[in-house]
Amino acid sequence: MARQATIVGASGFVGRRLRTRLEADGWQVFAPPRGAPELLARDLGVVFYCAGLTADYDRRPFEAVEAHASLVGRVIEAGRFEKIVYLSSTRLYDGLPKAEVSETEPLVFDPTDPRRLYDLSKALGENLVMTRTDGRGAVARLANVYDWAPGAPGFLSEWLIRAQAERSIALDSSPHVARDYIHLDDVVAALIAIASAAEPAICNVASGELVSNAEIAQVFEACSWRVRFSGEAAPAAPPRANIARLRALGLDPRPVKDRVRAYLEGLKG
Structure with missing residues (x-):
């Protein structure tokens, strides 16, 4: 049933x-x-x-x-x-x-x-x-949480969606901001x-890892995109979430840089 x-x-x-x-x-x-x-x-x-x-x-x-x-x-x-x-x-x-x-x-x-x-x-x-x-x-x-489907909310989602149509992307953020x-x-x-x-x-x-905008931009640039940031703010990083309980359930989320790289390589065809 x-x-x-x-x-x-x-x-x-x-x-x-x-x-x-x-x-x-x-x-x-x-x-x-x-x-x-x-x-x-x-x-x-x-x-x-x-x-x-x-x-x-x-x-x-x-x-x-x-x-x-x-x-x-x-x-x-x-x-x-x-x-x-x-x-x-x-x-x-x-x-x-x-x-x-x-x-x-x-x-x-x-x-x-x-x-x-x-x-x-x-x-x-x-x-x-x-x-x-x-x-x-x-x-x-x-x-x-991020995705690249149309309308997916959030900073990284919007960045990834823009990559479908733009090879040079200007972002209203700072390279120093880090998130999980x-x-x-x-x-x-x-x-x-x-x-x-x-x-x-x-x-x-969560992924258990804080990744900065600059690190994600490096993945973009390695895949032949150009990324520019308008700000230089360097806010304190949030605490990193321990994911031992999630892993005990048999789950280990794929790192964001690996997913972004695979996504961009797919866009390149």
């Missing part, structure tokens, strides 16, 4: 790819539209909670709180699920003055900083999932593995 999954946020960047993969693997997928009353009134199977605001959370703070905490709280209160996997973010580590962080680190937030609304609302969602689901909850803390990047397909594989794990846990879904 096919496993039942519900994807909250199935029209989003991660949710769309996850739905495609689950259906290809034989899952029966329920993808309720926003506000659908059935979400709280039917058996949901394994819930992948992908709803959220990223780029515009500061402009829509109350919608961010609704998506990150209030709605997932109502799903948990209704209780009609086998397991729930909540998508969070490694951004929650940004307040920690450490080079490397694991999922067991206590988080630090300044509640007077309006830009921490994203972190605080995600942390509340995590708390509900890990403490109010009777052991049926898990959290995936995602790093910077993980490809969308690796994220989807990780979410399915987390859903199948026996023990509830918080899991970093």
Whole structure:
């Protein structure tokens, strides 16, 4: 019998790819539209909670709180699920003055900083999932997810999409900015593995490596693209996410430079 999954946020960047993969693997997928009353009134199977605001959370703070905490709280209160996997973010580590962080680190937030609304609302969602689901909850803390499909969001995604039409690319960023990047397909594989794990846990879904814009630009240039940056800012690097738990699930994401190189070589034909 096919496993039942519900994807909250199935029209989003991660949710769309996850739905495609689950259906290809034989899952029966329920993808309720926003506000659908059935979400709280039917058996949901394994819930992948992908709803959220990223780029515009500061402009829509109350919608961010609704998506990150209030709605997932109502799903948990209704209780009609086998397991729930909540998508969070490694951004929650940004307040920690450490080079490397694991999922067991206590988080630090300044509640007077309006830009921490994203972190605080995600942390509340995590708390509900890990403490109010009777052991049926898990959290995936995602790093910077990228892809090159049309419309894929994020700095690196947009850079890669532009490479399809441009051989000389000017970027409004600095070569010194470093991030942890993980490809969308690796994220989807990780979410399915987390859903199948026996023990509830918080899991970093990341590559475990910080890579600078300059390093990625070197890959582009080695493949005959030209890349220019407009800035020289050198912000402090975020903590590096330890991915021992992810590897224990049998997953080891492919390094971003290797994926970018293979993608660019494919564009060259």
